[in-house]
Each structure stands twice: as structure tokens, then as C-alpha cells.
Amino acid sequence: MTLRPDVLLAIIGMAVATYLCRAGGYALFRALRPPRYVEVVLQHLPGPIFMAYAMPALAAHGWKGWVAAVAVVAVQYYARSLAAAILVGVGAMAGLGAVEAWYLAR
Numbered sequence: 757m758t759l760r761p762d763v764l765l766a767i768i769g770m771a772v773a774t775y776l777c778r779a780g781g782y783a784l785f786r787a788l789r790p791p792r793y794v795e796v797v798l799q800h801l802p803g804p805i806f807m808a809y810a811m812p813a814l815a816a817h818g819w820k821g822w823v824a825a826v827a828v829v830a831v832q833y834y835a836r837s838l839a840a841a842i843l844v845g846v847g848a849m850a851g852l853g854a855v856e857a858w859y860l861a862r
Contacts, residue, residue: 810825817849820848820852820853820856823848824845824852825845827844827845828841828842828845829841831844
């Protein structure tokens with residue numbers, strides 16, 4: 757397999773751009789103290805980012821996705837085990853898919 761020079765240059769360029777974006781943010785926040793509201797917003801940002809990834813997936817799977825999500829949240833809340841929550845979510849999707857296929861085949 758050969759790597760064309762233009763493709764290699766694009767890969768290196770994207771790596772440099774990614775590094776500069778990350779390092780630039782760290783350097784900026786080290787040099788300048790952001791206002792308090794910016795700090796508060798950045799502390800609460802992971803939740804909305806997660807929801808932006810999760811909601812389209814739940815919407816794509818319809819009622820099965822929502823039921824499985826409720827099961828995952830319940831297991832995570834009560835058992836405090838990520839592995840158990842993942843297993844329940846996968847099992848719920850598989851089981852609900854089998855039930856739906858059985859129901860539609862009748």
C-alpha cells in the first residue's frame with residue numbers, strides 16, 4: 757500500500773490543526789482568566805453534549821430505545837454499575853427487538 761503525498765499532507769495538516777485547537781484552548785485559559793459565567797457554562801457542558809449524541813439515537817430506535825434507556829438509567833441509579841447498565845441496555849434492545857419481530861410476524 758502506498759500513501760500519496762497529498763493525502764499524507766492532509767493527515768499531517770489535520771493533526772496539527774487538532775493539536776493547535778486543543779493546545780490553544782489550554783494556553784488561552786492559562787493566560788486569561790475567563791469570566792465566572794464562562795466557567796459555569798463549561799462545567800455544565802458535558803450533559804448537553806451527551807444529550808446531543810443520545811437523543812437522535814433514541815429517536816431512531818423509537819419506543820424500544822426509550823424503554824431500554826429507562827432500564828439503563830434505572831440500573832445505573834440503583835446498582836451504580838456501568839457494566840450492569842450496559843448489559844441491561846443491550847439485553848433490553850435485543851429482547852424488545854425479538855418481541856417486536858414476533859409480534860409483527862403474527
